[in-house]
Amino acid sequence: MSTNGIRLAAIVAAAICTGTQFSRAQPANSPEPPIPFEDFGACPFEGCVYREWVANRPVAIRTARRAASPIRFRVKAGEKVTALTGVVVTLKAGRVQFREPQDLSSSDGTIHIVPGQILYLLTYEGEGYTKAWFNGRLYRDVDNATFFNGVCEIEPSRCTGKIIERQQTRWWVQIRNAAGNVGWTSEPDKFDGKDTLGG
Helix, strand or coil, X not given: XXXXXXXXXHHHHHHHHCCXXXXXXXCCCCCCCCCCEEEECCCCCCCEXXXXXXXCCXXXXXXXXXXXXXXXXEECCCCEEEEEEEEEEEEECEEEEECCCEEECCCCCCEEECCCCCEEEEEEEECCEEEEEECCEEEEEEECCCCCCHHHHHCHXXXXXXXXXXXXXXXXXXEECXXXXXXXXXXXXXXXXXXXXXX
């Protein structure tokens, strides 16, 4: 097997282990991540949790993760359901550039990035960490303190990195009602109870 073949196999194996899927084949050494990037089981903000949710508005629950899919059932305002899991789909990766060399820590090793290179942002993981793509590789739990925090917004000169384009994502959630019916929605904002920190 070639070196590129070995690297691609390793990336695919890592994706399976982390619940991540790439929906379009792309060379392992591609500077840009495969898009759409599907992150299974992800809950995309700090305090996010799958558990009992309560609808704050009527919601149509669909048979599959497609806007045009048939409606499986409807949830009324005030109805309790169980959010089983979710998939955060990155439709467009965010991009970060740095004005000086930087070492970013992650669960998959240190990322050494220099001016001119791009760090691609995928799923935000909460508590100051994100999944990112760099130099043909997926990195989990990337510390984003040097480019994404309140200080960077107010005083950009105090941060070595700058977000030049934000990612675009869609969050699909698998819902089960009291009757045991299961389906999907991309309207999680119509439910309360998602946030352990905010009620």
